[in-house]
Amino acid sequence: MTSDIPSKVEEPTEQELSESIISVSHVDKVYGQESRDPIRALEDINLNIRKNEFVSLIGPSGCGKTTLLKCVGDIIEPTTGKISIDGQPATTARHQNLIAFFFQEDVLLPWRSVMGNVQLPLEIQGKNTDDPAMREQTQEVIETVGLQGFENSRPQELSGGMRQRVALARGFVYNPTIFLMDEPFAALDELTRRKMNQELLRIHEEIRKTTLFVTHHIPEAVWLSDRVVILSPRPGKVSEIVDIELERPRNEETRHQEAFTEYEEYLTKTVMEFEE
Numbered sequence: 532m533t534s535d536i537p538s539k540v541e542e543p544t545e546q547e548l549s550e551s552i553i554s555v556s557h558v559d560k561v562y563g564q565e566s567r568d569p570i571r572a573l574e575d576i577n578l579n580i581r582k583n584e585f586v587s588l589i590g591p592s593g594c595g596k597t598t599l600l601k602c603v604g605d606i607i608e609p610t611t612g613k614i615s616i617d618g619q620p621a622t623t624a625r626h627q628n629l630i631a632f633f634f635q636e637d638v639l640l641p642w643r644s645v646m647g648n649v650q651l652p653l654e655i656q657g658k659n660t661d662d663p664a665m666r667e668q669t670q671e672v673i674e675t676v677g678l679q680g681f682e683n684s685r686p687q688e689l690s691g692g693m694r695q696r697v698a699l700a701r702g703f704v705y706n707p708t709i710f711l712m713d714e715p716f717a718a719l720d721e722l723t724r725r726k727m728n729q730e731l732l733r734i735h736e737e738i739r740k741t742t743l744f745v746t747h748h749i750p751e752a753v754w755l756s757d758r759v760v761i762l763s764p765r766p767g768k769v770s771e772i773v774d775i776e777l778e779r780p781r782n783e784e785t786r787h788q789e790a791f792t793e794y795e796e797y798l799t800k801t802v803m804e805f806e807e
């Protein structure tokens with residue numbers, strides 16, 4: 532590794548622990564534990580994420596990135612170890628609607644308009660979406676993601692990038708504390724992805740959310756993240772954590788900085804070595 536790229540995998544300090552909002556401690560995940568061929572997907576994962584921090588998870592295919600995200604989001608349970616969110620178990624955090632999960636596919640309801648899709652989480656929570664204050668809140672979120680004027684459009688009338696904006700708006704609308712994003716822009720072409728990255732940077736400046744973001748796209752990880760966690764091949768272990776010390780707010784200029792290229796090359800080289 533180059534000497535000026537700080538990276539570490541150490542026991543967290545007391546201060547790091549007290550500042551962390553997501554705390555993953557000694558997490559293992561074995562799929563099909565009772566079967567003849569159990570699959571060990573994660574091994575002894577330790578990770579502490581601070582409030583408002585943007586952290587990306589990268590690593591070779593099958594190294595357990597989605598598995599880790601699902602454990603944090605309480606979609607599946609770790610086999611051993613502990614996950615806490617804001618000092619409580621992940622299950623409690625999920626029940627309190629503190630977590631929003633974004634998938635690679637946008638999973639919008641095709642028969643509902645943009646407005647109807649964005650309102651869905653509020654309806655599930657039993658909120659009255661006809662209430663003027665609630666409508667105003669939804670409208671604000673639609674504007675934040677740049678979809679004003681498309682409130683009545685159906686998903687099939689939108690481009691891939693616009694559909695992902697609807698998915699983002701649906702995540703923002705109930706004001707969760709934590710965003711878990713699993714390759715949300717993987718299905719988009721390069722230019723649309725770049726636009727969505729810009730959009731996410733802007734939104735992150737505006738309404739900071741603690742974000743755990745899975746990607747295979749290394750420039751995206753560098754551009755967006757405060758730290759990048761590299762997982763080693765299965766069973767996934769934290770191999771390195773790289774601090775991305777690029778100034779915020781970040782913009783197109785950031786991508787032309789020498790340090791940006793250095794991070795990009797270092798991370799690419801590290802992940803490629805795993806795939807050899």
Ligand SMILES: Nc1ncnc2c1ncn2[C@@H]1O[C@H](COP(=O)(O)OP(=O)(O)OP(=O)(O)O)[C@@H](O)[C@H]1O
Binds near residue numbers: 591
């Ligand atoms: N429900 C499941 N049952 C059994 N094995 C699973 C299950 N889900 C994932 N696995 C296995 O666990 C390992 C990690 O999978 P995971 O989907 O977390 O990897 P990933 O890093 O997200 O990969 P990719 O980059 O391809 O999305 C893989 O070997 C996968 O086959």
Ligand SMILES: [Mg+2]
Binds near residue numbers: 597598
């Ligand atoms: Mg995955």
